Amino acid sequence: MTLTAACVAPAAPPTTAATAPAPAPAPQAEPVLDAAGKARVEARLRALEPDFWTRRSRDGEAAANEWLRKQAVEISREEARRGAAG
16 A cells, blocks of 8 residues: 555644744743752642542542642642741
């Protein structure tokens, strides 16, 4: 079997600054944490692992991932406030 030109998708035109799509709006800035703050966030998230697996079994993977994402955001914000307070 041979391929013909009709079987090959046309090449996309090159992207230039004038034709590049506009970047998506940036999500809310992530808190800036020092190494100790990052370690505390990671430890708190690891502690949530059993609850994550329970939620995943009960509610499904997407719901559990969303719950964990929200937890990570909140924990990171708490740590950032803690760091800012000194």
